[in-house]
Amino acid sequence: MIRVLLADDDPLVRSALRLMLAGADGVEVVAEAADGAEVLSLVDAHKPDLVLMDIRMPTVDGIEATRLLRGRPRAPQIVVLTTFQTDEYVVSALRAGAAGFLLKHTPPAEIVAALRRAAAGEPVLSPSVTQRLIAQVIADEDDRGGTASGDSSAGARARAQLDKLGDREREVAVAVGEGKTNAEIAAELYMSVPTVKAHVSHILAKLDLTNRVQIALTVYDASRSL
Structure with missing residues (x-):
């Protein structure tokens, strides 16, 4: 129930x-x-x-x-x-x-x-909705002159978060940020779907996040500050 x-x-x-x-x-x-x-x-x-x-x-x-x-x-x-x-x-x-x-x-x-x-x-959230959400954030922040999560402090925190990840975990995180499904990530990175799921779980634990949408937003913050 x-x-x-x-x-x-x-x-x-x-x-x-x-x-x-x-x-x-x-x-x-x-x-x-x-x-x-x-x-x-x-x-x-x-x-x-x-x-x-x-x-x-x-x-x-x-x-x-x-x-x-x-x-x-x-x-x-x-x-x-x-x-x-x-x-x-x-x-x-x-x-x-x-x-x-x-x-x-x-x-x-x-x-x-x-x-x-x-x-x-x-x-x-479907992958397409994740992509739309991130696009909405970009549009909103561009309209405001990039003063929200694109600021240097938020970007630095996001990059520090991603630095906690191993190479494969980072690749999975970036793919999540692009709104890809587990099956799409598995095909792109030559992994099994269970392996992708395990990587996502490890990413959530390492970054102290609660869902994959927050992974996507962390990746977005890091990329916007470069």
């Missing part, structure tokens, strides 16, 4: 999500929060496996709530709810440790499938 906490300041959205998830086998909504400030205590009380988190909420927004939760031991997986085309905070949420994102108009069957993947520790 996947235990889900819903966090959204719109009661209609929460009601719709609860109704939708009630029809999904093996999924149970255990609590609802109207604000990020409520999420922490509700997680302590109900021990959900996953939090479906809105980004824009009063008092404590979804990004800060995600950061606080993912800093805890045995933290639940977090999937943010957003509108990709307009929400400039998506990347910040992913950096904070979210496993991915869902659009609020995503078909119900796809939402349920995504929650199952996230609960299993898989990122809820």
Whole structure:
């Protein structure tokens, strides 16, 4: 059973999500929060496996709530709810440790499938979406004159992170940053898929990251500062 906490300041959205998830086998909504400030205590009380988190909420927004939760031991997986085309905070949420994102108009069957993947520790991002996210970051930072993650301190930290990796791990990290699937990485680097998965696990552990999207963003930060 996947235990889900819903966090959204719109009661209609929460009601719709609860109704939708009630029809999904093996999924149970255990609590609802109207604000990020409520999420922490509700997680302590109900021990959900996953939090479906809105980004824009009063008092404590979804990004800060995600950061606080993912800093805890045995933290639940977090999937943010957003509108990709307009929400400039998506990347910040992913950096904070979210496993991915869902659009609020995503078909119900796809939402349920995504929650199952996230609960299993898989990122809820296809390679094409990863590439779009990184492209969005580049466009946003170019519009702002490169003042965000492209600054020298962020770039230096990212390069120092990548320096912790072995040669093959670095090659895998770069391929992840390009949005390639495990199968594509295996074919490109002449590895088996299980070997690629093992490298990804080692990279996450060495860099103290929570998902492959954060690997991609680390690679991006390092490359932008060169």
